[in-house]
Amino acid sequence: MQERHRLLRRGQKVFDLGCWPGGWLQHAAAQVGPGGRVVGIDRAAIDPPLGLSNVTVLEGDLAEAGTAERLREALGGRADVVLSDAAPKLTGLRDRDRAAEEDLLCVIEALLPALLRPGGDLLLKILDGPEAQEVDRRIRRVFRSAKAVKLKATRKGSSERYLLARGFAGAGSGTRSGAVQSNRAKRGDSTA
Numbered sequence: 001m002q003e004r005h006r007l008l009r010r011g012q013k014v015f016d017l018g019c020w021p022g023g024w025l026q027h028a029a030a031q032v033g034p035g036g037r038v039v040g041i042d043r044a045a046i047d048p049p050l051g052l053s054n055v056t057v058l059e060g061d062l063a064e065a066g067t068a069e070r071l072r073e074a075l076g077g078r079a080d081v082v083l084s085d086a087a088p089k090l091t092g093l094r095d096r097d098r099a100a101e102e103d104l105l106c107v108i109e110a111l112l113p114a115l116l117r118p119g120g121d122l123l124l125k126i127l128d129g130p131e132a133q134e135v136d137r138r139i140r141r142v143f144r145s146a147k148a149v150k151l152k153a154t155r156k157g158s159s160e161r162y163l164l165a166r167g168f169a170g171a172g173s174g175t176r177s178g179a180v181q182s183n184r185a186k187r188g189d190s191t192a
């Protein structure tokens, strides 16, 4: 992926959403080097810590209010690149799992304008489902170019795929910032 698309460069600022246990953090830290910075977030704590001087890890839920501000504060502004490998814990109940995956994608879509600088790039795990396809389409519209990619580490036969989108148009360009209407809200769940 990195050899082929040269997504990460020396000195860049990077967010890694859903970063536990830290494989992507380690890779990104090596690519951006000591002059760059990587900030990851996950619900789960990375323990023991990675101990990398250019990496900061936050514990928290992407859907929590104030997450974008916490992330920006830790990075010192918006990122050049947002990586997201975030995926909910699957229960095996198809509808519930699909809804959780779609909610998560909507949350990430809503965070983008607050996290990614105009012109920045995104690598996003795209999960299954009709709403996920809709989010995929919306995200493609606010980047200069976008394509689906498979990562080398993906198991053979897996449906896992990633959206590589480059050249973000910036805040106000059409992502559902702030007032994202999650599937839960659409379904009328009180927990949304």
Ligand SMILES: C[S@@+](CC[C@H](N)C(=O)[O-])C[C@H]1O[C@@H](n2cnc3c(N)ncnc32)[C@H](O)[C@@H]1O
Pocket (backbone or CB within 6 Å): 017, 018, 019, 020, 021, 022, 023, 024, 025, 041, 042, 043, 044, 060, 061, 062, 063, 085, 086, 087, 088, 089, 104
């Ligand atoms: C496949 S793992 C990430 C692996 C990581 N890229 C690596 O290389 O080590 C997906 C992660 O997404 C996290 N995640 C899912 N939903 C989340 C949320 N709402 N907020 C924060 N993290 C979340 C999970 O806790 C899980 O650790």
